[in-house]
Amino acid sequence: MTMALIDIKGVSKRFGGLAAVSEVDLSVTEGEIHCLIGPNGAGKSTLFKLIVGVYEPSAGSIRFGEADITRERPYARVQRGMSIKMQAPSVFKELPVRQNIHVALQRHRSGPELAQEQERLLALLDLAADADKPAGALAHGQQQWLEIGMALALHPKLLLLDEPTAGMSPEETYRTGELIKSLNRDGMTVIVVEHDMTFIRQIAQRVTVLHLGRVFADGALDQIVSDPRVAEIYLGKTHHG
Amino acid sequence: MLNLINGPQTTGNGRGFWLAFLAVLAVALAYPAFADSYDVGNFSYFLIWIFMALGLSLIWGYGGMLSFGQTFFFGIAGYSYGVLAIIMGGGSTTILALVLSVLIAALAAVVLGYFMIWGRISGMFFGIVTLAATLSLAFFLGQTAGPEWQIGGARLNGFNGMKGMDPLAVGDFYIEGTPFYYVMVALILVVYLALRMLVNSSVGNVIVAIREDPQRAEMLGYDVRKYQLVTFAVGSGLAGLSGALYTSWGQFITPSSIGLPAAAMPIVWVAFSGRSDLTATLVGSFLLLFGFQTITIYSQQAALVLMGALLLATVMVMPQGFIFGIAQAVSGRLRRAPAPSEPDAVRLQADGS
Numbered sequence: 001m002t003m004a005l006i007d008i009k010g011v012s013k014r015f016g017g018l019a020a021v022s023e024v025d026l027s028v029t030e031g032e033i034h035c036l037i038g039p040n041g042a043g044k045s046t047l048f049k050l051i052v053g054v055y056e057p058s059a060g061s062i063r064f065g066e067a068d069i070t071r072e073r074p075y076a077r078v079q080r081g082m083s084i085k086m087q088a089p090s091v092f093k094e095l096p097v098r099q100n101i102h103v104a105l106q107r108h109r110s111g112p113e114l115a116q117e118q119e120r121l122l123a124l125l126d127l128a129a130d131a132d133k134p135a136g137a138l139a140h141g142q143q144q145w146l147e148i149g150m151a152l153a154l155h156p157k158l159l160l161l162d163e164p165t166a167g168m169s170p171e172e173t174y175r176t177g178e179l180i181k182s183l184n185r186d187g188m189t190v191i192v193v194e195h196d197m198t199f200i201r202q203i204a205q206r207v208t209v210l211h212l213g214r215v216f217a218d219g220a221l222d223q224i225v226s227d228p229r230v231a232e233i234y235l236g237k238t239h240h241g
Numbered sequence: 242m243l244n245l246i247n248g249p250q251t252t253g254n255g256r257g258f259w260l261a262f263l264a265v266l267a268v269a270l271a272y273p274a275f276a277d278s279y280d281v282g283n284f285s286y287f288l289i290w291i292f293m294a295l296g297l298s299l300i301w302g303y304g305g306m307l308s309f310g311q312t313f314f315f316g317i318a319g320y321s322y323g324v325l326a327i328i329m330g331g332g333s334t335t336i337l338a339l340v341l342s343v344l345i346a347a348l349a350a351v352v353l354g355y356f357m358i359w360g361r362i363s364g365m366f367f368g369i370v371t372l373a374a375t376l377s378l379a380f381f382l383g384q385t386a387g388p389e390w391q392i393g394g395a396r397l398n399g400f401n402g403m404k405g406m407d408p409l410a411v412g413d414f415y416i417e418g419t420p421f422y423y424v425m426v427a428l429i430l431v432v433y434l435a436l437r438m439l440v441n442s443s444v445g446n447v448i449v450a451i452r453e454d455p456q457r458a459e460m461l462g463y464d465v466r467k468y469q470l471v472t473f474a475v476g477s478g479l480a481g482l483s484g485a486l487y488t489s490w491g492q493f494i495t496p497s498s499i500g501l502p503a504a505a506m507p508i509v510w511v512a513f514s515g516r517s518d519l520t521a522t523l524v525g526s527f528l529l530l531f532g533f534q535t536i537t538i539y540s541q542q543a544a545l546v547l548m549g550a551l552l553l554a555t556v557m558v559m560p561q562g563f564i565f566g567i568a569q570a571v572s573g574r575l576r577r578a579p580a581p582s583e584p585d586a587v588r589l590q591a592d593g594s
Binding site: 052054073074075076078079083084086090091092093094095096099102103104106107110150154 | 249443446447449450453454456457458459460461462463464465
């Protein structure tokens with residue numbers, strides 16, 4: 001039987017008077033590609049930050065596998081097998097590309113095995129030619145790739161990607177989608193926040209729609225895109241048609 | 242282990258650098274044979290401060306925490322050495338006094354660092370809190386002139402400072418003059434090489450990653466606070482080593498070696514030299530100390546003004562540091578030469594350090 005890898009129950013986050021996320025329930029099964037969609041300000045990125053522990057929830061609980069991680073610090077969650085690519089690219093800008101990957105890999109690997117995996121990832125991300133450049137000198141799309149690579153270097157059970165294709169060309173976006181699908185085939189659970197419906201159709205197995213900080217709809221991809229209420233708040237006729 | 246001496250976090254990884262390094266070391270070792278004992282003593286005095294500068298390079302340049310507290314820990318260890326050397330009776334126990342006083346400084350750094358780092362103080366506020374601690378200590382020690390301020394018979398003596406402690410000694414043999422100079426050279430060699438190995442190790446990788454982006458580093462599964470605390474304690478402990486050696490060298494210490502003008506000095510040395518590189522810090526700090534001392538003979542005011550001017554010039558012209566900038570320019574020129582000989586630092590890293 002498949003079990004929930006991440007189980008969020010009644011989670012809320014308030015910033016002063018603003019309820020960014022309200023009583024959200026979300027359960028993601030092991031081995032799933034789960035997309036989070038919703039208009040701007042729906043609370044998608046806030047929910048991600050609650051999952052990785054950048055924010056502590058004002059109410060509710062979060063379980064990762066068997067463990068209650070609601071109050072755990074981010075590094076401890078990462079050590080349990082979570083990995084995230086944030087919305088804005090955050091790479092170590094002054095360090096060489098190769099060292100960015102190295103510092104992500106070194107917790108799990110050392111010696112020749114590390115060097116081998118490092119070169120494999122650089123090739124996978126198409127960054128081998130730029131490996132000695134400072135990461136800050138890469139184009140925006142390449143920085144996105146690098147950050148995905150750093151997230152992958154941790155060999156996570158759960159990969160969280162916040163707008164992984166922002167700033168990428170259609171071809172790069174397609175390749176990112178194929179990469180995510182191949183990781184998923186190898187057993188990785190993936191949660192993706194995205195706006196690009198073509199990309200979502202390419203990868204999603206299940207979709208949760210957030211609206212005004214609450215879960216608005218949740219279900220299989222086909223079911224969500226054919227739901228007229230979802231089209232009304234978010235997808236719009238151009239996407240839907 | 243030894244291959245960590247070269248790596249991406251240090252400049253000077255090629256054969257040419259190490260040959261020059263050995264040449265400088267040979268000159269340093271031969272120096273007392275050619276110089277008179279007064280000059281050797283003066284040289285030892287410059288070398289005392291190098292540990293403090295290297296410590297600040299680690300904390301600020303590599304760790305990204307601007308600490309104004311180097312003289313705080315210098316003072317704690319300097320006074321601790323004074324008190325311990327007196328109450329333990331001098332002689333060979335001074336070696337133990339030195340070790341203990343450095344440990345006391347490192348422990349003080351763990352306590353102060355814990356409250357700052359766990360309290361999420363960073364950036365400019367890190368500098369402000371460490372400066373406040375430094376000024377408080379200097380002010381407090383200035384108030385200890387009365388006879389009640391003594392520890393086991395060791396008088397703190399207010400503004401006039403502590404005196405009467407033994408210098409470092411082994412039995413009846415006092416480590417002063419030329420022997421003290423050789424101890425300095427050996428200690429700098431050990432500390433410099435050990436720090437190179439630290440910053441090029443996997444721990445060093447995390448330390449610089451935290452400097453670049455603490456949140457990203459935490460998202461790679463590193464407990465950022467522990468790495469910062471260790472960095473702060475090691476760098477501050479090195480300031481403590483300078484303090485204990487200073488007290489042993491002059492057999493006195495006063496609160497003025499802790500206060501504001503003294504506290505600003507390491508910042509100037511390290512900023513001018515190139516804070517993010519240990520070798521630039523080592524070379525630049527020595528040159529500045531030497532220049533400062535030379536000018537002080539004619540006018541102390543002029544020397545201080547020059548220090549201020551150098552800091553301004555660094556900030557405006559070469560924010561990454563003059564010595565570092567010159568080293569980069571020279572190595573860039575060498576690399577463009579037809580026969581490339583310098584191994585690429587980053588590739589070394591990939592070989593699995």
